Amino acid sequence: MPLMRTLTAAAVATALLGGCQATTPASTTTSAAQNLPEVKIPYQVFTLDNGLTLVVHEDHKAPIVAVNVWYGVGSKDEKPGKTGFAHLFEHLMFNGSENFNDEYFGPFEKAGATDMNGTTNNDRTNYFENVPTPALDMALWMESDRMGHLVGAIDQAKLDEQRGVVQNEKRQGESQPYGRVFGYLAEQTFPKGHPYSWSVIGSMDDLNAASLDDVKDWFKSYYGAANAVVVLAGDITPDQAKAKVEKYFGDIPAGQPLKKMQSWVAKSQGTKRATMQDQVPNARLYKVWNVAETGTADSDYMDLLSDLLTGGKSSRLYQRLVEQEQLATNVYSFNYARLLAGQMIILADAKPGVSLERIEKVIDEELAKLASQGPSQQDLDRVKFSQVANLVRGAERIGGFGGKSDILASGMVYHGDPGYYQKQLGHLEQATPADIQAAINTWLNDGAFVLNVVPQPDYKTAAAGADRSKLPAVGKLPTLSLPSLHSFTLSNGLEVALAERHDTPTVELQFSFDGGYAADYGHKAGAASFTMAMLAEGTQSLSAAQLSDAMQELGSNWSSQASLDSANISLDALTVNLDPSLALLSDLIQHPAFSQDSIDKQRSRWLENLNQEKAQPMAMALRVLPSLLYGKDHAYSAPLTGSGTKDSISALKREDLVSFHDTWLRPDNGRLVVVGDTTEAQLKPLLEKHFANWQAPAQAKPQKQLDQVAQQGESRVFLIDQPGSPQATIIAGQLAPSERSDQATAIDVMNAIFGGTFTSRLNMNLREDKHWSYGARSIWLKAEGQGMYFAYAPVQVDKTKESIQEMVKELKAYTGKAPATQAELDKIKANKTAKLPGAYETKGALLGAIGDTLAQGKDMTWLEGYGNRVNTLTLDQVQATAKGVLHPDALTWVVVGDLSQIEDKVRSLKLGKVVKLDSDGNPI
Structure with missing residues (x-):
């Protein structure tokens, strides 16, 4: 299996990271200058x-x-x-x-x-x-x-x-x-x-x-x-x-002897072609080769090849297809490594009017170059370092995907060796450009099938085992203990909060600026998100490719994005490279290029992504729900995806991006939270070194306009057509209190009982009892101003009416004759408090919690006191919160599905006025 990532079919949805185009002939030796981090997981x-x-x-x-x-x-x-x-x-x-x-x-x-x-x-x-x-x-x-x-x-x-x-x-x-x-x-x-x-x-x-x-x-x-x-x-x-x-x-039987196939690559010859028609927003090319199975050096070389091809803005295929020739909006590749065979898969989304044949020709050209020349040593060293850095980050966690237990288990099950990751690291460290070149040339031909049969050992079953008459009691749970927070202010007025965590040699930090989608109000929807995305397109001194390469060579990851109320820039760096990583971060914060050429390219891709958004039922519903709840004349009325509209993005100008950056991304309007392997004495001089010249402008700080909106008085229904879909997506939404509300903890617990957990009422009804849905949930979308509360369920299309009826029944029962019970409250209290000691295992989790806490004007004492606030809630408080916050007779329903099958049935429910909308939320 791949060393740094779990590669499944879902991996194709991930965003692009950094890479580079080779320009020099292959070398047969590794770079003497490269010093890969050591990874050890004792077992x-x-x-x-x-x-x-x-x-x-x-x-x-x-x-x-x-x-x-x-x-x-x-x-x-x-x-x-x-x-x-x-x-x-x-x-x-x-x-x-x-x-x-x-x-x-x-x-x-x-x-x-x-x-x-x-x-x-x-x-x-x-x-x-x-x-x-x-x-x-x-x-x-x-x-x-x-x-x-x-x-x-x-x-x-x-x-x-x-x-x-x-x-x-x-x-x-x-x-x-x-x-x-x-x-x-x-x-x-x-x-x-x-x-x-x-x-x-x-x-x-x-x-x-x-x-x-x-x-x-x-x-x-x-x-x-x-x-x-x-x-x-x-x-x-x-x-x-x-x-x-x-x-x-020990008393569980061994089980039956098993026959296990070890390899069947099934390499093919010749080119096979097919065309599929589907409800998709743009044409996409998939190109697939059967390659070496996991456990081989060639499989690990394919992982490196994938990063060389599409691992970021300077990668070969991204540069050719997206940047230079602008034939595609996105290009991805991955080595789908499995026990019997691997598959190298390349995908590319065509721009409107571009034939897939043109895209395929470029892919073939770049592969031919690599096959004949190999990658440059510099390119190969960069992707090696990036992959090992990702493993270091995964090894911070004991569990979950990519954590230490996952790494050890996969090695044991797939290869009979929990420490197999060390062999993969060896393949990676020793890989030369010639190895990549040879692997490309090898995997164009035959495959093999090998079967080994061995006798099953003489297993024995223990005479006795655990007491099965009762479940073991859970012992006394530990209390939450968080690191202390060191706060200081830089000479330019930027507030800094540091929590030391020295378990792994990494530092994570996040700049948060008051702004976000809400700052677009009165301007062009999507400007905040577009501006933050454009930070990745280079600075006044570094191109996008150079910036990506520089970060990758340091083993650093960074991101920038907007949310409803804030604009955020994050960095995850190895401690040894914190200084140069901060230098790059300072450059991109203070000196973004916002070049017109990059804006035009990003705009083209953005508009295509908007089309994809509007083809996905849940995204479609979340685009229209805010304006239905808040009204169009409100800072929170823009699409909840933050991506704006076709008209607003088409109208964006460079000065709009510069204005957002200069207005909102200023040191006196932000906060820097740092968690990791550093101290105030080490960190503060570095921050002063790189950010002292970053000064706030003379004009006063801007303020978001978060007007209060009255709750609607009756239910309404909005229908969006998705012809041919086998499912309908149902959302029932309403306005809710701010995250700063004194009721916040009670709302959180109230929601968990109703629809916020797997065993909540809503999911147990629609998934477990009726099995009409793969999963139904409710969400309190917290915000600085009024928040949103909504329940949602993707359901099989022939049960749309019945599912809505069940959602109404559950909401009315919860606020009426069947309120929360003491047993339900006790279960949620136990869940929310018992998991706290492990909730902040990773630096990223702790960073996010500290940032959210400080953004609400609270401190670490408040964060540590969450468990006590939950435990002191009474059943009367939770029941009263449900009755006061939820309004089952005044909901905004958004239903996305095949209206030829569901419209009449939904209308027959007589929930309220029914309006049909297009995918942009405009009445039809």
Whole structure:
């Protein structure tokens, strides 16, 4: 698997990062000047008598433990006609076991678990959560109970329920633009019968045909202890971990002997072409080659090649297609590395009027150059350093995707070695331009199929195991302890807040300026976001490509964006390179180029992205909802995506960007929050060195105009047509209090009970009980002024009316005859307080929390007091908050779907006046 990132089909949605175009012949040696950071994740491995593998990593920086359970089974282990079983079973694993036949998330939410989920891919299924240390026994009991004691709890009702949930997930994915592509690619790029020739989620027919016996047989075949790896990382010793895992897992049978294919690359010859028609905003080219499987040096070389091709503004394909010839609005590539085969995939979005053949020709030309010349040593060193820097950042976390437990588990399951990442680092460090060149030339021809059969060891099952009659109690939970905050002011008036965190040699910081989308009021919608995006397009002394290269060579990541109330610039730097990274950041803040040529290019891409936004149901609804709630004459009325409108972006001029920058991005209108491996004595001189000349202008600071808006008196319904969509997206919104409200904690808890968690009322109804939706939620969108509150649910189109009825029923019950209960309140209190000690494990999480706290005029005492504020809430307060804040008879409903199927049914509900809108929110 790729070293620095989890590469799945979803990876194509990620934004572009830095890269460079090669201009020199290939070298056969690595650069002597390059000094890659060292990465070490100490671990111990134990094998139980029943074959289960335990990997332990000890890290006591926070009182939490990451539990990561991986099974060596994925969609590749299915057979034609019975696809989708691995993913379906992942869902069933959350629906109760023989000794805890209830919603799996319940005890974990109460204990404060975080990063909790399960995922399935072609090669494996995993389940993971971070829990406070005192909750570890509970977590291991739960994980082992569903590993060893699940079959008896699976009945027809559960199978039907989760089958419906999975089918809604499939519909939801396929209803998105390009949502059918990867299933089709799997069919077309691998031969019939190949384990990668069907999608992970499977076919509708196969899911419908799945019987109770089928899924029970699947469990018996693949969920034995010998096919599982348990990784415990965090606040635990190896001896403690071994004792606990033997207690809870030692009596679970090994499972059946398995046949496991090791490689089937299935390289093809010749060029195969197809055309697909779909509801998409622009033409897109996908180009795919079957390449070496993960575990090979060539697979890791393909990762490097991907970054060389599309890893940023100076990468080869970005420069040719987007910048120089302006044929495409975006170009991506990735090495989809898997156990049996990898795939190099390149995607490009064509600009209007540009043929995909022209784009393909450029791709072929650049690949031919690399095949004949190789990349330059400088380019290769840069992408190497960037990838290792990303691994360093991932290793800050014990759990979650890319965290230490994830790295160790993937190495063990895929390669039989938790420390396999070191071998990948070796491939990366030793890679030469000639290696990249050879890999390109090698993977144009044949593939191979190899099968090794070995006898299963003589496994033994322990005579006795854990007490299964009751769930272990969660011990006393630790209290939240945050680092102290050092505050100081620079000579130019900029306020600085520093929290020291020395666990990894990185520093993260964020400049936050009062402004954001709300600052566009009275000007051109989208100006704030466009201006912040343009910071990436270069400074007065550095081009966009040079800026990207410089940051990448330092191993630094930076970003700039606007939100509703603020404009933010963030930097994540290695401590050793903080000084030069700050120099670059200072240049881009103080001296953005805003060149007309770059503005025109960005505008073209921006308008195409607007088209894509308006093709996505949820984004479409969020574009129109603000103006419906606040009215058009309000600072919060612009599209909630911040991207503006076609007219406003088309009318933007350079002086608009300069004006926003000079008006709002000034030291007396901002704050700098820093978290990381530095001290005030080290940091302050660096900041003075790079920002002392940055002075506030003479004119007074600007102020946002946040007028108060009255709540509407009755419900209204707005319909947006999306012909042919198999799903409808439903939003019910209203105005809500500001984030600065004294009721903030009560609103937060009130929302969690109703729709803010997996086990909330709304999701349990529409997903778990009715299985009409893959997920339904409610959100309190906090803001400096009046906020928004909305419930949303993507549902199967034939259940649109019924889903709206259920949402109305739930809202009215919650504010009327069935208010929040003490049990619901206790569960949320436990969840919100128990997870606090691990909530700020990463510097980024702590940085965001400190920034939000200071923006509200609060201090660290207030942040640390959140748990106490939650615990002191009474049931009467939560019930009164629901009745005072929620207005189920005065909602603004936005429904996006195929109106030929849903319009009459929605009108029959008689919720209120019905108005049809176009995708821009204009009445039809």
